[in-house]
Amino acid sequence: MTGVDYLERIPNNVNLRDNRRLLRALEDWQPKFLQWWLDLGPEGFQATRAYLRTAVSVDKDGWAQFDYVKMPDYRWGIFLAEPEPDRRLIGFGDHRGQPAWPEVPGEHRGVLRRLIVTQGDTEPASVEQQRHLGRTCPSVYDLRNLFQVNVEEGRHLWAMVYLLHAYFGRDGREEAEALLQRHSGDTDKPRILGAFNEPTPDWLSFFMFSFFTDRDGKYQLASLQESGFDPLARTCRFMLTEEAHHMFVGETGVGRIVQRTSELMRQGKTDEVRKEGGIDLPTIQRHINLHYSVSLDLFGSEISTNAANYYTTGLKGRFEETKKDDDHRLKEATYPVTLLEGDRIVTREMPALNALNERLRDDYIADCQRGVDRWNQIIKKQGIDFELKLPHRGFHRAIGSFAEARVSPDGRVIGEAEWNANREEWLPGERDRAYLTSLMLPVSKLGRFANWIAAPARGINGKPVDFEYVRLD
Ligand code: BYC
Ligand code: FE
Ligand code: FE
Secondary structure, eight states: OOOOSSSSSSSSOOOGGGOOOHHHHHHHHHHHHHHHHHSSSSSTTOOOOOEEEOOOOOOTHHHHEEEEEEEGGGOBBOOOOOOOOSSBBSSSSTTSSOOOOOOOOGHHHHHHHHHHHHHHHHHHHHHHTTTTGGGSSSSSHHHHHHHHHHHHHHHHHHHHHHHHHHHSHHHHHHHHHHHHHOOOOSSSSOSSSGGGGGGOSSHHHHHHHHIIIIHHHHHHHHTTTTBBBHHHHHHHHHHHHHHHHHHHHHHHHHHHHHHHHHHHHHHOOOOOOOGTOOOHHHHHHHHHHHHHHHHHTOOOOOOOHHHHHHHHSSSSSOTTTOOOSSSSSSSEEEEEEEETTTTEEEEEEEEETTTTTHHHHHHHHHHHHHHHHHHHHHHHHOOOOOOOOOTTTTTTSSSGGGGSSSOOOTTTTEHHHHHHHHHHSSOOOOHHHHHHHHHOOOSTTOOOTTEEETTOOOOSSSOOOTTTOEEEO
C-alpha cells in the first residue's frame, strides 16, 4: 500500500508532495479551515485533550491509531482507499464496462461538482450543529465519542475539499471557500440541505441525528463509492470506514437511553418516568418521528430526473450496485414508488431510473427498521409493553410528493385541524424541549453517567468504561 505521508503539514496518501500547486492551494485553505474549527467547532474544548483515533494509513490494521490530542491539533488528512489492482470498470449506466475515469469528464463537470459540494457541505454543518453539546455531556465516555465524530466530519470536509482543489480548478477553490462560509441555520447563507440547518440542542437529538442522519451519509456515500469518477469512489470508500462509528454512537446512544428508561419504568412500576428523571418513551418516539422524517427528505424527490441522470452518466450508483443482479442500465426496468395522488397514498410502478432516490430511501428505511427492532428488544427484555415505531414515510415531509400534504404517523392523509391537534403528540415541542434542557447537566466524573442514560456495555478501543477518555483538568 501507499504509505501515509504523516510528516507533511497535511497528512495524505495522494502524493501531495509531488504536486506543488495543489499542495500550495491546500496549504492556503488549511488556516481558513482551522479558523473555522476554532470559531464554530466544539465550544469550550479547544484546548482539551481527548483520546481520539486518527487515520494513519488506509489498510485494515493501520487506519485507526488512538492517542490523546487537542482537537485543533488533530491530523486532518487526505486519504483515498487504495486503487483496485486492475483498473476498475464503471459498473452501471451508459458507460458500464468502460474504465473508471481518473479525471473529471468535461461534460459532467458541473453536475459532479454539485454532488461533491452537497456532500461536503453536510460535514462541517454537523460540527456546527453539535458545537454546544460538550458542555452538557452525560459522561466523559460520551464526550469523547462526540469529539471523535466531530473531528472525523472535519476530515470528511477535507476529503471533499481535496477533490474540489485537485480536479475542479478555480471553481473548485471557490467552492472550497464557500464551504466555510455557509453555516448551519444561518439566515443569509444556510447549509444546502434541510436537516443540516436544524438545531441539535440536546444529547437525545445528537444520538438521533447520529442514528438517522449519519445513516443518510452511509447510503449516499455507498452510492457515490460506485461512481465512475474514480477519485470520488475511493474517497467515499474510505469515509465509509469512519461512518460506521458515527452510527454506532447513535444506535447505542439511543439504546442506552431506552435501556435506562425501561429500567426506571420497571423499578418504579410507573409510566411517569419524568418523575424519576428519565426520558419517557413517548418523548423518544417524538424524536424518532422528527429525525427520521427530516432524514428521509435528504434522499430527494421520489421521482427525480437528476437521479436518473446521475446514474445514466455513471456518476452515482445504487447501494450495493455490484451485488445487484440486473442489467445495471435500467432503461426498461420499473420500481414501485409510494406517492400522494390527490388525497390518497398509492403505490405505482414507475421507471426505475427516475425512482432511484426512492430506491435508496427504501434501503435506508429497512436499515433504520433493524435498529428500531433492536431498541424494542431492550424494552421487551425489561418486560415493558411498548413499541417504538418508524412513522409512515409521508409523515412530516418537506421534500417530494408528500410535502404537499399532512400525513399522520400511521399513514393517513389528514386535515390541518387534526394535524394541529396532534402536533405536540407527534413531534417534539416546547414542553419536551424545556424538560430535556433541565436534564442536560454535565457529568464529568469518570465512569459516571447521567441518570437518564445507561452505561455502555464496554469502552472504546478495549479501554474500561471509566477510562479517562477526555482530560478535563
Ligand atoms: N434539502 O431531484 P431532486 C452526510 C433539492 S449526509 C434541500 O429531488 P436530487 C452526513 C435538490 O438539490 C449525505 N434541497 O433531488 C450526515 C435539487 O435542487 P436543484 C449527504 C433539496 O438532486 C451526518 C432539487 O431539490 N450527501 O454525509 O435527485 C453528518 C430537486 O431535487 C433536498 C449527499 O446528499 C433537501 N433535503 O437528490 C455529516 C450526496 N433534497 O439541483 C454528514 C450528494 C433535494 O434543482 N447529493 N433538494 O437546484 C445528492 O446526491 C443529491 O443532491 C440529493 C438530492 C440526494 C441530496
Ligand atoms: Fe461525514
Ligand atoms: Fe458521519
